[in-house]
């Protein structure tokens with residue numbers, strides 16, 4: 020099948036990713052709904068605020084245009100209860116001059132003639148003098164809104180004075196102006212009745228009317244101007260946070276890395292996100308303007324639709340670019356909400372400052388304006404201020420499309436126009452977007468790999484022909500010197516032979532057509548770094564994860580890489596797939612070098628990878644995953660459907676093809692990851708623990724698929740299942756501490772590194788007991804007889820024993836004796852009470868443990884890592900991790916002149932580390948073993964390390980003779 024490349028592939032990848040983004044948004048309905056429609060909620064809130072403001076202003080004509088004001092007839096004296104903040108009982112007014120009968124009559128007339136409401140006598144209070152009134156007011160605050168003071172000068176002159184409170188007060192949004200409410204009615208009433216008294220005509224007409232000035236409407240207090248920026252910033256924050264979360268999640272879950280491994284173009288990735296989010300932003304901006312018009316805001320009705328739409332669209336697009344850029348700095352998706360919230364708070368505060376006029380004023384330096392305008396919420400605040408100002412009164416016509424380049428109506432300073440804001444938003448959007456791609460390249464990815472700070476200066480980068488060289492370590496950390504790793508000579512003869520073959524082929528330039536992958540002295544050293552924090556420097560030393568790997572992986576074969584945790588298997592795979600840069604050596608995959616970026620581009624087309632962790636989107640179905648990865652790989656569109664269908668059938672996921680991967684079981688997810696690795700018929704398939712979490716039936720099924728998949732391609736498998744390795748592998752390499760320790764077929768490894776044969780002898784009539792490595796635990800006459808039989812004929816003692824069975828390990832050199840030995844044992848079965856005898860070769864697991872233990876022992880010895888063990892006899896030993904035979908200090912006697920020793924049994928714990936599982940009974944140390952003192956290794960690291968308490972005996976010294984311990 021010919022895979023697409025170049026622009027057609029870029030286009031295909033873009034379409035597939037765009038569809039993926041669409042599906043993710045569709046499946047995450049709540050988030051998408053908020054992105055699109057949250058503006059409705061905020062516009063409704065602005066509507067409510069505007070209604071409240073309008074209601075408050077309803078009593079005033081200031082906000083209306085009054086061309087021909089009507090006359091207001093003189094108002095009556097209001098009841099005192101009408102006053103805000105009054106204490107009852109209250110008086111409508113108090114007065115002084117009560118000693119004058121004429122004044123009394125005038126006050127009586129004021130009460131009776133009050134228009135529309137005669138005032139009862141109990142609602143006024145009389146005093147003789149002004150001083151008495153003051154004394155009463157002082158002693159009874161808030162019991163009366165006003166006072167009249169009459170003085171009868173003579174028969175023709177009556178003077179009067181008025182006392183009222185002059186402070187306007189507010190209550191529930193309404194203002195009370197005491198001049199109009201109390202003072203003027205009292206004044207008119209007093210003057211009317213004084214005039215009538217002086218003229219002597221009680222019906223004398225005294226009509227006073229008030230008229231305000233004709234005036235245009237004042238600027239309305241606009242909710243858009245004040246709360247609009249914050250509310251629309253909040254609307255944009257939904258998209259901002261969701262976008263950051265999506266990008267960071269794809270980074271965090273290594274989804275992006277997986278797609279890159281499959282040959283994804285970075286440009287397809289970024290533009291697919293930009294296009295999809297651009298569409299969402301466009302719709303959301305459209306809805307903002309439509310909702311605003313629906314609520315009949317002058318702001319939306321009087322400004323041009325296009326002007327408004329562009330303000331919201333460009334602002335939200337700008338925030339999107341800002342989110343893209345920030346996501347390069349964040350590695351945990353959970354942090355995006357915190358970052359979003361912080362941006363909102365900062366935006367809220369800077370918008371507040373903008374609302375007060377900073378820095379868009381002629382009196383403030385242009386430099387401030389430029390700096391301020393880089394933060395998108397500030398530009399939004401200014402744009403809304405201009406647009407609100409342009410529609411603040413009903414006469415204002417707003418900003419039309421043609422006026423966008425001119426000063427906004429009512430903007431006296433005219434420091435910035437709407438068009439300037441557009442330009443700023445567009446330019447800064449491109450800036451954020453370019454910075455997002457730049458930072459994404461130079462900030463270490465999830466594998467700690469990044470490009471050089473000046474990567475874009477390499478012309479080849481732009482042509483996709485190199486320039487993708489990567490580095491390790493953060494840009495703000497000084498990479499410590501990488502100590503060079505000398506190439507160590509292999510200890511094992513098979514490993515050495517493999518190494519020599521590869522070296523010879525490399526030297527002589529021989530291209531073996533059967534070799535798919537040739538690893539030539541691959542070295543990987545993770546550099547140590549010095550991270551400079553604010554108050555401290557953190558140093559880490561470099562780590563040699565691969566110390567020179569020389570190996571060939573043949574076509575049509577499965578090579579299994581085994582090794583304990585941290586052996587370097589994943590590092591080797593990551594070097595092959597280009598995830599991590601190679602420090603030394605090289606790896607050729609079908610002739611292309613993994614060190615060259617041109618080669619890596621070719622390699623990516625040929626490999627399929629099933630990483631250790633499932634790299635899947637929870638919201639996408641199995642079928643959608645296969646369609647996506649097939650498109651990224653470059654399969655012709657016409658074949659994608661059938662290939663995906665076939666792949667799903669192969670991994671038995673046809674039934675659940677349409678189910679979302681999030682609801683798959685662990686085994687189903689692994690199967691899907693496996694199917695993704697095989698898509699596009701790759702010539703090299705790398706499977707990193709592919710069957711983890713699968714049930715035994717499915718696992719066997721996947722093994723069948725792997726077996727079938729060997730044809731025409733090379734497969735590299737890493738696994739912790741020895742059974743899997745045994746069944747599937749054509750060749751196995753066991754790694755430990757960054758080196759290949761042994762290589763060969765399963766049989767070869769078992770016969771070379773296994774302890775020999777395992778004989779299991781079961782007894783009749785015995786109940787199952789606990790197996791015990793300690794042979795003192797169980798003894799019966801039959802047991803003793805069988806043990807003696809083995810001792811006499813093969814010179815071995817049991818490795819494990821309990822009431823039910825005895826287990827013996829028979830060394831390879833006894834193979835010639837076995838036929839007669841077992842024939843005789845079978846003849847005497849009834850005599851020994853034997854129910855069954857089983858004989859087998861040692862397992863691969865044992866080989867693995869032996870290799871791992873040896874590697875641990877080497878390291879533990881070098882590092883001085885010791886493990887204590889107290890024996891049942893009370894003796895105490897302390898040995899390096901992995902030590903098998905340990906002599907017990909102080910046990911030399913006449914009977915055992917070299918002392919005694921125990922064999923220590925090791926197993927791997929859950930984390931893969933070696934721990935003691937048991938130990939044998941004490942046995943004499945054979946005479947040929949080197950002297951006790953010389954064989955006790957001590958730490959070469961430092962004097963701080965503890966001393967070995969015991970004698971570590973190399974297994975070869977014991978196996979050179981008959982087994983002495985069991």
Ligand SMILES: Nc1ncnc2c1ncn2[C@@H]1O[C@H](COP(=O)(O)OP(=O)(O)OP(=O)(O)O)[C@@H](O)[C@H]1O
Pocket residue numbers: 466467545562564582583584585586587588589590591
């Ligand atoms: N980015 C890194 N920086 C520093 N050290 C690393 C880095 N990645 C891996 N290592 C170290 O390199 C060693 C080899 O790791 P690797 O993941 O290759 O082991 P492995 O054999 O795949 O183990 P497992 O079976 O647990 O997957 C480990 O000691 C690990 O801590």
